[in-house]
Amino acid sequence: MQTLTVVGAGRLGGSVARLAHLSGQYQVLDVVGRRPEPLRLACEFIGAGRATTDLGRLRPADFYLLSVPDGEIASCAGELAAAAVMPAGCVAFHASGAGEAALLAPLAERGVLTASLHPAFSFADPGRAVADFAGTLCALEGDEEACLRLEALARALGGQPFRLAPGGKAAYHAGLSVASNFLVALTAMAQQLTACAGVPAELAQPLLGGLMRQTLENALALGPRDALTGPIVRGDVGTVERHLAALGDAELAAAYRALGRQTVALAGDRLSDPVRRRLLALLY
Template sequence: MRTLTVMGAGRLGCSLARLAHLSGHYQVLDVVGRRPEPLRRAREFIGAGREATDLGQLRAADFYLLSVPDGEIASCANDLAAAGVAPAGCVVFHASGVGEAALLAPLAERGVLTASLHPAFSFADPARAVADFAGTLCALEGDEDACTRLEALALALGGRPFRLAPGGKAAYHAGLSVASNFLVALTAMAQRLTARAGVPDELAQPLLGGLMRQTLENALALGPRDALTGPIARGDVGTVERHLAALGDAELAAAYRALGRQTVALAGDRLPDAVRLRLLALLY
């Protein structure tokens, strides 16, 4: 049975450690934290492991998960390397969405295999995360041998591992942010406009929600280009002019223009050259 030590008693670390324990293929050795009470709660949730507040107390493990905030990963790796408790040939990994395995360089210099494993999942509630994790896509990058071993770990947790291209972590995370965070921002933008049009609050959600769900389903099923509809895709310059006149807000207008230019590019050769130029003149 492989062994796992978790550094950090937060929600992600607790969730992954609990899943590893439940898999029956991994033994949680140590759970590391700074404060005794959160550390005790973490160990109780995981259902295994020994509480540790001193890196010198750690036992040699096959895997070490650095489940700490992104800004602390490099310093945590430095501390672990200085403690000399992670043996050469073991795997140390973090779960940052944007950070790469290079954050663990001090450990790699000591012969440790380093990588990152990012589950595309929300760990807001660890109990719910453990119950719902099955099928979660897990992005891997880093040392080849480390990634191979982490593929097995991700599968044991119930995840679906896949590899990122070298140097692709920031673009990967930006893509997730666009798909998630910007979708929320677009919802707020659309609600501001429908409110300005006099749409009652109780109708705004069904009005926009139904259209957004249908559009997203079409984009995923057909591909963005084939799913694209609307005035820009039709080359309706007059409607775009009326939209811009109705916005009445510099920030909304800037967002509309930026997204409009992306829509023109997506429409591609569906637009005659003359129409494309007229649209772009409005959108710059």
């Protein structure tokens, strides 16, 4: 049985450790945190592990998860390197969506294999996360041997590991942010516009929700290009002009124009050159 130590007893670290423990393939050794009471609760949730606030007391393990905030990963790696408690050849990894394995450079310099493993999953509720984690896609990048070992760990957790291209972590995370955060922002933008049109607030959610769900399903099933509908792909310049005239808010207008240009690009050869030029003239 392989061993795992978790540095950072938060929601993600506790959930991963619990899943590793439940797999029967990994023994959770140490759980590191700053405060005794949250550490005690974390170990209780995990069902295993020795709580400690002292990096110098860590026992040798096969895997070390640095489950700390993104801005603290590099400094945590430096502290662990200075403590000299991690054996050469073990795997240290973090779970940042945007940061690369290079954040763990101080450990790599000491012979530790380094990588990142990012589960595309929300750990807001650890109990629910553990129950629902099966099938979660887990992005890997970093040292080749570390990634090979983490593939096995991800599968033991119930995840589906895949590799990112070297240097691709920022673009990967930007893609997730567009798909998640920007979708929320688009919902707010659409609600603002329907409110300006006099649509009652209680009708805005069913009005927009049904259309957004159907559109998303089409985009995922058919691909974005084939799912694209609306005035831009139809070359309806007049409608786009009326939309822009109705956008009194400068920020909304700027967002509409930016998204409109992306839509023109997606429409591709479905638009004639003269119509494309007329649309882009409006959208710049």
